[in-house]
Amino acid sequence: MSKVPNMPKSWREETKPHKFCPGCGHGLILKALGEAIDELGIQDRVVFGCDIGCSLLSWDFFNVDAVQTHHGRTTPVMTGIKRARPDRICIAYMGDGGGYAIGSGHLVNAAARNEKLTVILANNCNYGMTGGQMAPTSLPHMKTETTPYGRDPEVTGYPTQGPEMVAAITRESAYVARGTVANVRQLKNYIKKALQNQIDGTGFSFVEALSGCPTNWSTNAKDTWAFIEKGMTEYFKVGEIKDPAKKEA
């Protein structure tokens, strides 16, 4: 008999192995999320929404009700559900293109309205699903399919600092953090606190996760991790930015 590896209880075994590329960060983020759901005991109450981006591959990932929305539109779809069914725990899962480019207006306004919603965003510095174009988070001088000579910040701006932006427009009751797939235990704790913020009805919660896209970065395992741990953290500081539990966080 083949042995099934240990996986979070809320994962759906029938859809494993998952469909992400080998070495992709999405799987690790969803592992942290699965464990957070398990530890909080909320599997029966979660409604999961995923964007169009590689996050769409998670539509049947968990044993929870889930909906695939449109590119950039997960935040409003989940907002609609939460407003109609406040007893549900609504999780919006998206990429950096979905959250910071096409869906940025939704993110800004959901945060400003302090929606009792949890947004989890995978930052992999590019558009994964469409084949590696520049994302708002692409690093300066980074070569992508639409910046073949390197991203010139004078022309296309500097990487979007998502959690910092969300923190700036939310009140003290919001939870905002940036984790990384390089530290899954910490990421899980951030996600747990974000979900708890929603469960308690405290306010909006947002976790960005630094993530890898070896396929479009064209990196081997070593370089993928080096990029996540060193390249990305030069611009994206890992840690909690806003925590209602700690007034001065």
Add this chain to the structure above:
Amino acid sequence: MTEKPIQGEKRVFMTGNEVVAWAALAADVDIMYGYPITPQNEVMHYWTRLSPKYGRGFLQTEDEISAGFTTCGGVLSGKRAFTATAGPGNMLMQESMTMAEMMRIPTVLVVQQRGGPSTATVIYSQQEVTMTCFGGNGEGLRIVYSTSTHQELFDYTIKSFNTAWKYRFPTFVLGDGYQAKMRESLYIYDPAAKGIVMEKTVPYLGQEGTPGVDREPQHLRNTYNTEEELNEQVNNLVAEYEKIAPEVIEYQTFNTDDADIVIIAHGVVTRAAQAAVKELRKQGVKAGHFRPVTLRPIAAKELKAVAGKAKKIIIAESAQGQLEKLVKDAIYGIATPLENYFRPGQGITSEELVDLVKKGM
């Protein structure tokens, strides 16, 4: 002056998206605005690689709403500007394209159709016909070329800039995912080498001189105050559109003179229809094919004449009746029986069409 991207004429073997990028370069396009979406991505990929060598611009916007409106902005400032998209992106560009219709802004939009509704597939369909012809809260005052080969993608991408700037209506090149991703042989050329003169572009805004002193200021609007005022504006737009339509209309016929059965198809499906007619003729069947090249405006008079003579019409398309609506509208009043071959989101082969015709005999 930097050197021309293409000297004279050259035989190449390329994907359709690469063809569009080369055509835009050859047409002296100043700037492209865009947002990633499959199957259009490589138009941008090639453009971003090639355009800096010729001093042309590019901006990746935050979404297609922005890509459409930045294109309007580029055109308003007198530049030859374009964007390219597909499916859900085409939906988001409808807003800006209605502004272009109302204000006669000669935008060019290349659409590589994918499956719908919603995100659906990234592969192929002909399901963006209605949207590309009539999307938005207006009357569909646009010009839409439906291409079928890579040569046409090149020819019509160049032509669309001239059509747009000559007539000042938003102009669309309607391709699809098969054309976008397939590789094919074609000739790319410098338009001048073929005697094609690019229409002069002029700024709507930002011309020389102090407004109110040296020249009248440009005050452009798209809002109207009363029903009558709007009605008059739309009537004027429609009248101008109808006046230019006969000049703009393009179509092709294949063996329609004595045809009993006429297949009507557009885009890549015309290739299946052309091959089917050849095969059916070999077998002694009097089959013909009518292909509208412009879907908007459509060659209604010519289509009606062909359809009226036939004993049967077959409409074949990779959608659920979007071409059929255009055709029915054009041939209203004709009693020829109509049959459909609808394959939304799926390709159509000549064998299928041959079988269909023979089964119906």
